[in-house]
Amino acid sequence: MSSVMTAQPLPEPADIHETLPEAAPPAVALRGLSKTYKASGKTGEKHALIDVDLTIPRGSLFGLLGPNGAGKSTMINIMAGLVNKTSGTANIWGYDIDRDQRQSRAAIGVVPQELNIDPFFTPFELLELQAGLFGVPPAERITTEILSALGLADKARAYARTLSGGMRRRLMVAKAMVHRPPVLVLDEPTAGVDIELRQQLWAYVRELNDLGTTVLLTTHYLEEAEELCDEIAIINHGRVIACDRTEDLLARIDSKELILTVDRDLAVLPPNLVAFGAEQVGARRLLFRYHASDSPVQGILDAVSGAGLQVCDMTSEEADLEDIFLQLTRGAHNESSRR
Ligand code: ADP
Ligand code: MG
Numbered sequence: 001m002s003s004v005m006t007a008q009p010l011p012e013p014a015d016i017h018e019t020l021p022e023a024a025p026p027a028v029a030l031r032g033l034s035k036t037y038k039a040s041g042k043t044g045e046k047h048a049l050i051d052v053d054l055t056i057p058r059g060s061l062f063g064l065l066g067p068n069g070a071g072k073s074t075m076i077n078i079m080a081g082l083v084n085k086t087s088g089t090a091n092i093w094g095y096d097i098d099r100d101q102r103q104s105r106a107a108i109g110v111v112p113q114e115l116n117i118d119p120f121f122t123p124f125e126l127l128e129l130q131a132g133l134f135g136v137p138p139a140e141r142i143t144t145e146i147l148s149a150l151g152l153a154d155k156a157r158a159y160a161r162t163l164s165g166g167m168r169r170r171l172m173v174a175k176a177m178v179h180r181p182p183v184l185v186l187d188e189p190t191a192g193v194d195i196e197l198r199q200q201l202w203a204y205v206r207e208l209n210d211l212g213t214t215v216l217l218t219t220h221y222l223e224e225a226e227e228l229c230d231e232i233a234i235i236n237h238g239r240v241i242a243c244d245r246t247e248d249l250l251a252r253i254d255s256k257e258l259i260l261t262v263d264r265d266l267a268v269l270p271p272n273l274v275a276f277g278a279e280q281v282g283a284r285r286l287l288f289r290y291h292a293s294d295s296p297v298q299g300i301l302d303a304v305s306g307a308g309l310q311v312c313d314m315t316s317e318e319a320d321l322e323d324i325f326l327q328l329t330r331g332a333h334n335e336s337s338r339r
Helices: 014-018 072-079 101-106 123-133 143-149 165-176 195-210 222-228 246-251 297-306 321-338
Strands: 028-037 046-056 061-065 087-092 108-111 183-187 214-219 231-236 239-245 255-262 285-291 311-318
Touching: 028 072, 046 072, 046 231, 046 239, 061 072, 061 195, 061 222, 072 087, 072 108, 072 183, 072 214, 087 101, 101 108, 108 165, 123 143, 123 165, 143 165, 165 183, 165 195, 195 214, 195 222, 214 222, 222 246, 231 246, 231 321, 239 246, 239 321, 255 297, 285 297, 297 311
Parallel strands: 061 214, 061 231, 108 183, 183 214
Antiparallel strands: 028 046, 028 087, 231 239, 255 285, 255 311
């Protein structure tokens, strides 16, 4: 990563921290949150969120993972006061979005999915405009600090159209930070972004988080959530179907696969391997599915040599989030089809 991408801490959002109660509430707390979009024209009512409970701890790098249409954008737009909820409550940094509307909006910054940057403004002008929109008085603006924190200081006066894709993304993040929110939300930050830029953005998001910003990231990329987030909520058809620390989520699935390549072609599966649930997946390849907690590997290897075979190669795979995701969403599907 180039030095240009090195994040620097921003000044603390003073008015927000000063009013904190003793026991700090979570960064985000949603309780019984539902959203039904009204029927319009051809489409009927849409239950985009159904009774969602979610707690996002302060300081976390939290992933909201779900397929397209799951309700991710609806959820974050409610948090940011951009979409009206149908029922339930939402608290941002301890502020109720209805009762303490001003403070709750001040506590969150949203980076939308689309790059919507006016190409004929400079980063400096865009940030000043945005600060104006958020009612930040000129004397309290930190435009220059934000630009250098995001590695855009030397582009402050360049037209946005001359910025690279990566710089534009960072400018979008900068725009979300003009009011110094403690919670930064990135809605699908890497959708349609090439691999190199994706890696840069991940590194950058990690840095922002290391510096104390609570980051909520929505994504439909399992890999992204697994790689980046310390906690993950999985959302499908408007319901949160899992929420856990990433490693605990992964530990839920204990299944492993072992593929052995043996030294000669097999016409049939040796009978003593049947008990181990072996499957022949190639002339010389055998697949074993097992639970790691049963630790059967030594037994399998003994049985293979007992069948007069030598192992030439072996590969093993652990379950990843994709398996968990498929399991959970399949479960949810079955549940709804049973009703
Ligand atoms: P995601 O961000 O996870 O892709 P969204 O929150 O955008 O999901 O959408 C959730 C569901 O609500 C989808 O079925 C979508 O079509 C529907 N939806 C989103 N916005 C509106 C709207 N303004 N009017 C009606 N339906 C909507
Ligand atoms: Mg979305």
